[in-house]
Amino acid sequence: MIVNKDEYLNNIENEVMHLGINEQFRKNPAFDRNCILGDLRSIIIQAPEENIKVEKEENKIEIDYNTLNGRTSAKIVKLTSNPNTFYIQTRVDENVNSNLDEIKYNLTKVELDEKTGQIKTESKAATFTIINGVDTEITVSNKQNFFNSYGIEYERIYKLYDNMIFDKSVTDMLTSSYDMAFSHMNGFMSPSDNQLVYASSTRRNGIDTARVHTAEKEDAMMKVKYNTELRLSNEHGLQEMRINGGVFGLTTYIPKLTSQELEETINNENDSIVREGLRNWNNEVIDRTKVDYDPELDEDLIVKNKESILKTR
Known part of the structure; x- marks a missing residue:
């Protein structure tokens, strides 16, 4: 029909x-x-x-x-x-x-x-x-x-x-x-991923931050090309993980959120259940009013141009 x-x-x-x-x-x-x-x-x-x-x-x-x-x-x-x-x-x-x-x-x-x-x-x-x-x-x-x-x-x-x-x-x-x-x-x-040419993973840390890891095939071996923490875009809420600047966003210092910023960030999400989930995540996983991200202290950091990392406090 x-x-x-x-x-x-x-x-x-x-x-x-x-x-x-x-x-x-x-x-x-x-x-x-x-x-x-x-x-x-x-x-x-x-x-x-x-x-x-x-x-x-x-x-x-x-x-x-x-x-x-x-x-x-x-x-x-x-x-x-x-x-x-x-x-x-x-x-x-x-x-x-x-x-x-x-x-x-x-x-x-x-x-x-x-x-x-x-x-x-x-x-x-x-x-x-x-x-x-x-x-x-x-x-x-x-x-x-x-x-x-x-x-x-x-x-x-x-x-x-x-x-x-x-x-x-x-x-x-x-x-x-x-x-x-x-x-x-x-x-x-291939179960052993012999055919793999590119892989990426994105894992949420704070409600507005995520760890991004990518690897590419080079000389028949998978090599890590990118391992950093990035800020998530809040333009359309934080239910899904969207990276500011695309997959390879800008690695920079991510300051703590003030209590007011935290509430504004959560309330930008329209769905009440998602808002409740974001508050629970902040309370039970990482409290963004207490935790920042400093790339200079990140021992696992891998980016193309470390010297160009912007650090603003």
Whole structure:
């Protein structure tokens, strides 16, 4: 059936819940916000109003529409055996030119820890570049995001793997079952990470700071290129970890927060549950009114130009 795009977008959380997933998902603000359903929302937003089609079954929703030079689809699937897990698959097919087709494929597994209320997402993304309809070059990445029961992102891990060339038949996995597809994607990623070319991790320390660590392949070895603490952007709240200045933000002295600054920082977040979670984090993990960050005292600091670090007090 063809649906009203705006109306469907506003109701997407309820549509996913109607698949029979655990009601506890709804209690976590990460589910209601774009943290979990952002890619799905984006697919719907970009759809031409006149041809977006939605098909619903007991445990599955399929969204599909044609574009000028391809096709876009999304599927949300809840496996009958487990209400604490569901999958979001997005696929964008594009005919780039007469010799080149591209498929951007993403499979995200969303898992709820029923005991703690925490949510973990793991996304396996692949770009299939099909050359002359025969050979397929595949770029694969893996991203994990961890949210506590207050919907606050506290860890993010990203890995990028070497490009691989396969016969076009490898794309058969795109139509396999979701468990099989997830396993197939794992097969592209060496358990020993021999194919790894880049890795990064971001871990929240204070409510507005995070430890950022990156490594890149160099001379067949993974070498740490960046290990520092950075301030998080508060422009859109602190529920998710956004770095000021992008991934490689500016390493500088991060002063303590005054009590007033702490309250202003927390109150910039709209969601009351997230605000409560930020206060708990500050009280139980790192109190930012008592803890600063001085890169000159950081024995583990690794940045490209240590001598250029700005220090302001």
